[in-house]
Amino acid sequence: AQKITQTQPGMFVQEKEAVTLDCTYDTSDQSYGLFWYKQPSSGEMIFLIYQGSYDEQNATEGRYSLNFQKARKSANLVISASQLGDSAMYFCAIPNLNSGYSTLTFGKGTMLLVSP
Amino acid sequence: DTEVTQTPKHLVMGMTNKKSLKCEQHMGHRAMYWYKQKAKKPPELMFVYSYEKLSINESVPSRFSPECPNSSLLNLHLHALQPEDSALYLCASSQQGGGTEAFFGQGTRLTVV
Numbered sequence: 001a002q003k004i005t006q007t008q009p010g011m012f013v014q015e016k017e018a019v020t021l022d023c024t025y026d027t028s029d030q031s032y033g034l035f036w037y038k039q040p041s042s043g044e045m046i047f048l049i050y051q052g053s054y055d056e057q058n059a060t061e062g063r064y065s066l067n068f069q070k071a072r073k074s075a076n077l078v079i080s081a082s083q084l085g086d087s088a089m090y091f092c093a094i095p096n097l098n099s100g101y102s103t104l105t106f107g108k109g110t111m112l113l114v115s116p
Numbered sequence: 117d118t119e120v121t122q123t124p125k126h127l128v129m130g131m132t133n134k135k136s137l138k139c140e141q142h143m144g145h146r147a148m149y150w151y152k153q154k155a156k157k158p159p160e161l162m163f164v165y166s167y168e169k170l171s172i173n174e175s176v177p178s179r180f181s182p183e184c185p186n187s188s189l190l191n192l193h194l195h196a197l198q199p200e201d202s203a204l205y206l207c208a209s210s211q212q213g214g215g216t217e218a219f220f221g222q223g224t225r226l227t228v229v
Contacts, residue, residue, distance in 0.1 A: 035217070043204050045159070045220035091158055095216075101147045101166060102210035102218040106158035 002027050002094045006107035013082045014115055020067070021077040021110045023092035029053075032094060034075040035104065036064070039089040048090075051075055082114045119143075122207050122221035130229055131197060137224045139190040139207030148190040149208040149218065150182060159206055165190060166212065197228045 003026040013019040025034060036048040051059045051066045059066045067076040079086055089111050093104040120141045129135045139148065147166050151159035164172035165184040179201075181193040190207055204225050210218040 037220075043206070043223035043225065045206060045208070045223075047217055047219065050217060101149075101164050101171065101212070102208075102216050103149065103161050103164060103172065104159075104218060109158055 002029075002096055002105040004092050004094055004105055004107035006092055006110050008110045009108070010111045010113065012113050012115065013079075015084060016081050018078060018080045019082055019112065021079070021090050021092075021112065022074070023076055023107060024072070024074045025092070025094050026073065027094060029097050032097065034066070034068070035093045035095070036066070036075075036077045037091045037093060037106075038086075039091060039109075041088070045091070049077070079112075084114050084116065087112060087114045120207055120209055120219050120221035122205075122224050124224060125222060126225045126227075128227045128229060129194065129197065131199070133197075134193070134195045136194065137192040137205055137207075137226075139192075139221055140188055141209040141219070142188055143209060143219065144187075145209035145219070146187060146212045147210045148184065149210075150190070150192055151206040151208065151220075153204040153206060153223070155203075163192075194226075197226075199228050202227045 005024045032053045034051045038046045049061045049064045051068045058068050063080045065078045089109045091109045092107045096103045123138045150162040153159040162176045163182045168184045179196050183191040204223045206223045207221045208218040210216045
C-alpha cells in the first residue's frame with residue numbers, strides 16, 4: 001500500500017522568500033511518480049509538479065521545484081519567491097499504479113500562509 | 117482545454133431530497149473519478165470510471181449512485197444523505213493508465229441539513 005507523510009500542518013513565510021514543504025513516501029513499487037497539488041480556499045485541486053522515480057533530474061516548473069531524494073524517500077516541494085497568491089493547502093500525492101488508473105493517495109496536507 | 121467543470125458549486129439539500137452532481141471534461145480522458153473531501157482532510161477516492169464503466173467502488177454507501185452517460189460526463193446521484201455526508205465532492209479525469217496526471221474540477225460543496 002502507498003503512504004504519504006506530510007509532517008507540517010502549517011507553514012508561514014514572508015512574501016518573496018523561499019519555502020520548503022516536506023513530503024516523505026512509502027511504496028513497494030519499483031517505478032512510481034509523485035505529484036504536488038495546490039488547493040486554494042475555492043476548492044479546486046491544481047496540479048503543480050510531477051517527479052518520476054527514474055527521472056535523473058529534479059523536476060522544476062516555474063517557481064516550483066522538487067527536492068527529490070530517492071534514498072530517503074522524500075520529495076519536498078520548494079516554492080521560490082513566495083507570492084500572496086501562494087497561500088493555500090498543498091498536498092503531496094502518489095498514484096496507486098496497481099489500479100491501472102490515476103487513483104491518488106494524498107498526504108494530510110500543509111497549509112501555507114504567505115504574509116506581506 | 118485542460119478543464120474539468122463541476123456543477124453546482126454549492127448545494128444544500130435535506131435528508132429526504134434527491135439531487136445530482138455533474139462533472140464534464142473535454143480532454144478526451146477515458147478515466148474519471150469522484151473524490152470526497154471532508155474539511156481539513158485530504159481527498160478520498162469514491163469511484164473510478166474507465167471507458168464509461170464503473171471500475172472501482174471504494175465501498176461507498178448506496179445512497180451515492182454514480183453514472184457515466186458518455187465519455188465526457190460523470191454524474192453523482194444523491195439520495196437520503198446524512199449530515200455527515202456534508203463535504204467537498206471533487207471530480208477528476210485522466211488519461212488511462214496509472215501514474216498520469218489527474219485534472220480536478222473546482223468541486224461541489226455539499227451541505228446536508
